[in-house]
Amino acid sequence: MKKFYIALSFAAALLAMPATTVSAEGNKIVLDLANPANPESFDFDDKGVWTGTYSEDYMYWESQVFMFTHILGGSSWGGSYWDGFTVSRNSDNTDHAADGWLAYQWGCMAGGGITNVDETTGEVSVSADRPYILGYWSGFPEDCCTILFNDGNSYSPAGVYISLSPYAYYANINGASPASPMQNEGDFLSITATAVDADGGKTSVTKILAEYRNGKLEQSDKWEWFDLSSLGKAEQIIFTMDSSDKSYGYMNTPAYFCLDRLTVTTDDLSGVEESKAVSSEFKIYAAGGTLNIEAPTAAVAAIYSMSGTQVRTAQVAEGYNTVQIADLPAGVYIVKCAGETTCIIKK
Incomplete structure (x- = not known):
């Protein structure tokens, strides 16, 4: 599939x-x-x-x-x-x-x-x-x-x-x-x-x-x-x-x-338990032309292209948030939000 x-x-x-x-x-x-x-x-x-x-x-x-x-x-x-x-x-x-x-x-x-x-x-x-x-x-x-x-x-x-x-x-x-x-x-x-x-x-x-x-x-x-x-x-x-x-x-x-x-x-690898704790708080995932962020607290989400260029920022409130990405070209993007870093792929 x-x-x-x-x-x-x-x-x-x-x-x-x-x-x-x-x-x-x-x-x-x-x-x-x-x-x-x-x-x-x-x-x-x-x-x-x-x-x-x-x-x-x-x-x-x-x-x-x-x-x-x-x-x-x-x-x-x-x-x-x-x-x-x-x-x-x-x-x-x-x-x-x-x-x-x-x-x-x-x-x-x-x-x-x-x-x-x-x-x-x-x-x-x-x-x-x-x-x-x-x-x-x-x-x-x-x-x-x-x-x-x-x-x-x-x-x-x-x-x-x-x-x-x-x-x-x-x-x-x-x-x-x-x-x-x-x-x-x-x-x-x-x-x-x-x-x-x-x-x-x-x-x-x-x-x-x-x-x-x-x-x-x-x-x-x-x-x-x-x-x-x-x-x-x-x-x-x-x-x-x-x-x-x-x-x-x-x-x-x-x-x-x-x-x-x-x-x-690397001089400083994050421990598994520490990474689990951070990642369990913010949930970041893409669906179609929307980036979905479930946040435990207010934060700013920044989206970067793979060349390192910031292509979008959004204020994230506590709870469920959506950020429109339908206009972005297909490809891999890096999302940073309150210390959480995630890669998404948009087709």
């Missing part, structure tokens, strides 16, 4: 989070796709791709404290389109230019997800059966590849492993219409991570994924560490891509990338 809206209870998500996801050392959380919360498990098709990739039931999916956007525009165009993040365990890293790339867009140049990272040498071990995140940045909307946190806390991103998609990797070498091969000095493909903090402030860091310099193309077919430690505390992380190959301002280079072992830290 198609969901018209999804409202998230942060306390419930926190209780469902496996105890092993938070380490005692530095409150570090490392993404583990074996512990999803929404859906409760990932099913894969014969290509090794999550069966919900083209489903409009999920405008985000969750694992541990992480919430990943998926088809943020709300439509898969009859099951033929997706963007944002999906999950893949497709290990294919061969060149499929002769076959047509759309049927083979699911692979990873590193050959699979990460099973282990040697703390001494930094050597990364990979398994073909290990799932990883596949991202597609369509640019419509620009924040279609966004990671939020589902427990109401801000986190400090430490970093994430990134690998090129075969689609982009081989397009950089041979071209893949409309993309041209990288063969001119300064040609590049990059990815940028932008952190949005609690006040809407933004900090960004960029990593070059491929570059033509000194007469040759340089790009990696391994998992590479993308250091995000300069971003500071964040309520969300937005990934965008850029390339030297553009037409009318839009990228021609395939905007696919792979992620694994996203790592964040």
Whole structure:
């Protein structure tokens, strides 16, 4: 059944989070796709791709404290389109230019997800059966590849492993219409991570994924560490891509990338009992074009877009309140009210 809206209870998500996801050392959380919360498990098709990739039931999916956007525009165009993040365990890293790339867009140049990272040498071990995140940045909307946190806390991103998609990797070498091969000095493909903090402030860091310099193309077919430690505390992380190959301002280079072992830290994780107490007082949920708030006391509700822009405020009285959101574009919004933070999805 198609969901018209999804409202998230942060306390419930926190209780469902496996105890092993938070380490005692530095409150570090490392993404583990074996512990999803929404859906409760990932099913894969014969290509090794999550069966919900083209489903409009999920405008985000969750694992541990992480919430990943998926088809943020709300439509898969009859099951033929997706963007944002999906999950893949497709290990294919061969060149499929002769076959047509759309049927083979699911692979990873590193050959699979990460099973282990040697703390001494930094050597990364990979398994073909290990799932990883596949991202597609369509640019419509620009924040279609966004990671939020589902427990109401801000986190400090430490970093994430990134690998090129075969689609982009081989397009950089041979071209893949409309993309041209990288063969001119300064040609590049990059990815940028932008952190949005609690006040809407933004900090960004960029990593070059491929570059033509000194007469040759340089790009990696391994998992590479993308250091995000300069971003500071964040309520969300937005990934965008850029390339030297553009037409009318839009990228021609395939905007696919792979992620694994996203790592964040926090200095102050809220306790489960404290989160339960706060969340049990205010009830915030969306239904159609209305935001419903059941409040134990008067407060001000503020609604933010995923880019951190405040799009609406409303005075909330004690008891049952409704706030009209029918005019807001479809997408994910953050609602803050008297210390309570909730994500809603409007279609």
